[in-house]
Amino acid sequence: MSSKDGTKDLGEPPPTLPTVGTNLTDLLIGKKITIRELGGCMGPIWSSYYDDCRCVLFMIDAARPTQISSSCVQLLSLLSAEQLAAAPVLVLFNKIDLPCYMSLVEMKSLFRIQDIISFAKQSITVVETSARDGTGLSDVLRWLQSSLQDLS
Ligand SMILES: Nc1nc2c(ncn2[C@@H]2O[C@H](COP(=O)(O)OP(=O)(O)OP(=O)(O)O)[C@@H](O)[C@H]2O)c(=O)[nH]1
Numbered sequence: 001m002s003s004k005d006g007t008k009d010l011g012e013p014p015p016t017l018p019t020v021g022t023n024l025t026d027l028l029i030g031k032k033i034t035i036r037e038l039g040g041c042m043g044p045i046w047s048s049y050y051d052d053c054r055c056v057l058f059m060i061d062a063a064r065p066t067q068i069s070s071s072c073v074q075l076l077s078l079l080s081a082e083q084l085a086a087a088p089v090l091v092l093f094n095k096i097d098l099p100c101y102m103s104l105v106e107m108k109s110l111f112r113i114q115d116i117i118s119f120a121k122q123s124i125t126v127v128e129t130s131a132r133d134g135t136g137l138s139d140v141l142r143w144l145q146s147s148l149q150d151l152s
């Protein structure tokens with residue numbers, strides 16, 4: 001896998017399966033950071049992990065417009081959590097390599113992403129990604145690096 005918009009060779013894409021439970025992955029970018037992945041269907045218990053959380057990566061499946069409203073409600077509930085009030089948030093519109101009957105512009109407008117950014121306490125950044133072809137991954141790494149720098 002190569003990063004389309006970066007220079008780094010990211011190696012072979014890892015095999016992926018739908019997320020059931022939680023996955024921990026360590027990244028070494030200057031220092032070690034641990035990413036905890038929580039599946040969408042675990043929404044009701046996400047809050048039990050908020051205390052440990054320094055920043056949030058919120059991934060939306062851009063190929064499934066039918067999930068927009070539930071993703072939006074989940075994001076709003078996360079943004080209103082007291083423990084996450086100071087956590088920078090990166091919203092990823094993922095799977096942009098797949099064709100979808102709704103454009104990304106329409107999708108973001110339905111999501112009211114600009115209103116969410118204006119009214120949230122947190123600093124929110126939006127990025128479009130494809131975990132399949134690497135689009136946007138270098139932006140994600142850059143965001144992680146600078147967000148964690150600001151926090152330490
Ligand atoms: N085409 C494409 N497929 C992807 C991309 N990212 C993940 N997938 C595939 O989508 C499938 C399901 O992954 P997810 O969308 O993460 O589904 P999930 O893990 O059940 O969703 P959660 O429970 O919310 O984590 C896997 O087969 C992945 O390989 C992408 O950017 N593009």
Ligand SMILES: [Mg+2]
Binds near residue numbers: 019
């Ligand atoms: Mg998953």
